[in-house]
Amino acid sequence: MSSTPRSRTSTCPWRRRTTSGRSRLGPPACPPNTMAADRVRHAIVTGGADGIGAGVVERLLSDGLGVVAVDVSVTALEELATRLGRPDALVTVVGDVAEPATWEKAVDTCHAALGPVGVLVNNAGISPKTDGRKIAGRSIPLAEWRRVVDVNLTGAFLGVQAVAPDMVDRQWGRIVNMSSQAGRTGTVVAGVHYGATKTALIGLTRAFAGELAGDGITVNAVAPGKIETPMMRGAVAESNEDFLRGIPVGHFGSPGDIAALVSFLAGDESRFITGATVDANGGSFMG
Numbered sequence: 001m002s003s004t005p006r007s008r009t010s011t012c013p014w015r016r017r018t019t020s021g022r023s024r025l026g027p028p029a030c031p032p033n034t035m036a037a038d039r040v041r042h043a044i045v046t047g048g049a050d051g052i053g054a055g056v057v058e059r060l061l062s063d064g065l066g067v068v069a070v071d072v073s074v075t076a077l078e079e080l081a082t083r084l085g086r087p088d089a090l091v092t093v094v095g096d097v098a099e100p101a102t103w104e105k106a107v108d109t110c111h112a113a114l115g116p117v118g119v120l121v122n123n124a125g126i127s128p129k130t131d132g133r134k135i136a137g138r139s140i141p142l143a144e145w146r147r148v149v150d151v152n153l154t155g156a157f158l159g160v161q162a163v164a165p166d167m168v169d170r171q172w173g174r175i176v177n178m179s180s181q182a183g184r185t186g187t188v189v190a191g192v193h194y195g196a197t198k199t200a201l202i203g204l205t206r207a208f209a210g211e212l213a214g215d216g217i218t219v220n221a222v223a224p225g226k227i228e229t230p231m232m233r234g235a236v237a238e239s240n241e242d243f244l245r246g247i248p249v250g251h252f253g254s255p256g257d258i259a260a261l262v263s264f265l266a267g268d269e270s271r272f273i274t275g276a277t278v279d280a281n282g283g284s285f286m287g
């Protein structure tokens with residue numbers, strides 16, 4: 001796949017109008033597809049080897065994007081690449097999102113193999129449990145608290161910092177942060193560290209959305225309810241069964257359900273949505 005040349009010149013008439021200092025009021029003259037000529041169509045998806053992230057990788061590939069899947073698990077990345085069989089459009093990077101070096105590698109790999117980054121999905125997250133049950137907040141060791149903050153929150157922060165230059169350069173970008181129902185309301189299944197970081201991700205989303213909106217970049221959060229993934233299967237069966245009784249649609253979500261939403265937020269037609277948190281939970285929390 002060839003890389004798209006870097007350019008600051010937008011083909012969007014609305015963008016030309018705003019960058020020359022004229023009013024932003026009134027309906028934008030740029031319908032969904034007029035930015036096609038200089039739109040960047042490559043994505044970085046973290047935690048992309050399994051669960052929701054793998055669903056997002058698969059969906060974005062089928063949407064026609066080139067994808068860099070970043071994950072700590074070498075084996076899961078290899079399995080994903082084999083299963084999806086898209087060496088033309090899928091590149092994998094092994095690394096921890098909490099490490100700045102991972103982000104440097106992910107962006108460099110995207111540039112070398114695909115082109116500039118246009119979409120970032122900050123999906124990697126951890127929810128430590130003991131024997132499948134949450135740990136009481138008062139008993140969480142400091143090291144575990146710090147690790148959850150590093151992965152769930154700092155990882156996303158580093159991600160936005162790493163990709164923003166490409167997006168600002170192109171005056172187009174889509175950032176999606178994977179929060180959780182646990183960040184929208186209380187949680188009986190996940191720990192205090194998990195709930196706190198998922199709520200903080202919503203704040204990070206709003207703050208970056210405000211900063212980056214003028215550069216054609218949207219930043220949104222998705223707050224999934226219970227989704228069938230290895231993370232969910234890490235909780236004891238009885239707690240998942242309890243949860244299921246509180247889901248009005250009567251079933252858990254699938255990675256594909258979340259991927260469909262991410263696909264929309266990563267595309268052109270979501271251009272008027274930024275700083276939002278979108279719930280996808282089968283009705284188990286109606287904010």
Ligand SMILES: NC(=O)c1ccc[n+]([C@@H]2O[C@H](COP(=O)([O-])OP(=O)(O)OC[C@H]3O[C@@H](n4cnc5c(N)ncnc54)[C@H](O)[C@@H]3O)[C@@H](O)[C@H]2O)c1
Nearest residue numbers: 047050051052071072096097124125180226227229230231
């Ligand atoms: N499954 C759910 O019910 C649910 C609900 C709400 C929110 N979420 C959120 O969705 C995201 C994905 O959840 P999931 O259920 O697919 O999780 P999962 O544990 O099934 O998969 C997570 C993936 O992220 C990778 N990963 C973990 N730590 C990483 C790190 N430091 N750097 C890079 N990769 C890392 C793992 O190796 C794994 O491939 C998480 O942020 C999670 O908090 C999940």
